[in-house]
Amino acid sequence: MNLKQLKKSERDWKRKHTYRQARLRVARAANHRERIDHWTKLRDEASWYLRRRRQQIREHTATPPIVTSAQLGLKFQYVFGTKGRVVRGAWHYTAGGRRANRKALIDEMRSDHAYHISKGWGGGSYEAMIADDGTIGFLNPMARKSAGVAGHNSGLVNICCPGTTGDRLSDAQKRSVRWLRDNWHTTKVPRAYRLPRSARSLSWRGHNEYPGNPTGCPGAMLADYKRTWTS
Numbered sequence: 517m518n519l520k521q522l523k524k525s526e527r528d529w530k531r532k533h534t535y536r537q538a539r540l541r542v543a544r545a546a547n548h549r550e551r552i553d554h555w556t557k558l559r560d561e562a563s564w565y566l567r568r569r570r571q572q573i574r575e576h577t578a579t580p581p582i583v584t585s586a587q588l589g590l591k592f593q594y595v596f597g598t599k600g601r602v603v604r605g606a607w608h609y610t611a612g613g614r615r616a617n618r619k620a621l622i623d624e625m626r627s628d629h630a631y632h633i634s635k636g637w638g639g640g641s642y643e644a645m646i647a648d649d650g651t652i653g654f655l656n657p658m659a660r661k662s663a664g665v666a667g668h669n670s671g672l673v674n675i676c677c678p679g680t681t682g683d684r685l686s687d688a689q690k691r692s693v694r695w696l697r698d699n700w701h702t703t704k705v706p707r708a709y710r711l712p713r714s715a716r717s718l719s720w721r722g723h724n725e726y727p728g729n730p731t732g733c734p735g736a737m738l739a740d741y742k743r744t745w746t747s
């Protein structure tokens with residue numbers, strides 16, 4: 517269920533709750549015991565659904581924990597120059613192990629950065645990496661062109677969830693992917709990593725859907741990325 521549907525459902529249950537409160541008052545005033553039990557049960561049910569919807573809405577909109585390459589002291593060289601106008605996005609995996617949390621994600625950010633420096637590419641390639649628990653690591657600064665997708669790096673941003681063939685996105689990763697889709701261009705993201713326009717307005721593909729990139733990346737996560745992006 518997407519945010520819009522959740523909010524609509526909350527409004528529906530709020531209406532039911534209000535209606536059932538009123539009916540309960542009527543039943544109490546008339547002192548009809550069996551009706552009172554009936555309406556108490558219905559009111560409690562409506563309250564429970566309301567609470568659940570509010571919790572789900574909170575989960576949908578809460579800002580995930582964030583860590584940035586600047587906080588880690590990582591330095592980048594603009595080997596390929598600046599990114600230019602951002603027009604497209606790519607979804608990736610790392611072809612390695614999953615990363616459970618912030619600490620493991622930081623290790624992955626550091627090693628991706630070191631690997632790309634060793635290749636002479638000036639630093640980490642992904643703009644955003646996401647741990648299993650939903651923590652977002654902002655790695656490559658938004659202004660810098662990286663080596664994410666061969667032949668398509670101008671105007672490209674990259675999201676990467678660590679993992680390999682057969683791995684799927686966790687629920688927390690899906691929430692963070694959605695959060696990026698909706699909030700990456702807002703002041704909730706530190707300026708150096710902020711998208712100049714909404715992520716939703718870019719053209720998104722899996723790494724191996726870009727012509728001339730015969731890689732396994734992003735494996736079975738591709739279906740999850742696509743479904744998450746449109747839900």
Ligand SMILES: [Zn+2]
Binds near residue numbers: 609
């Ligand atoms: Zn990739």
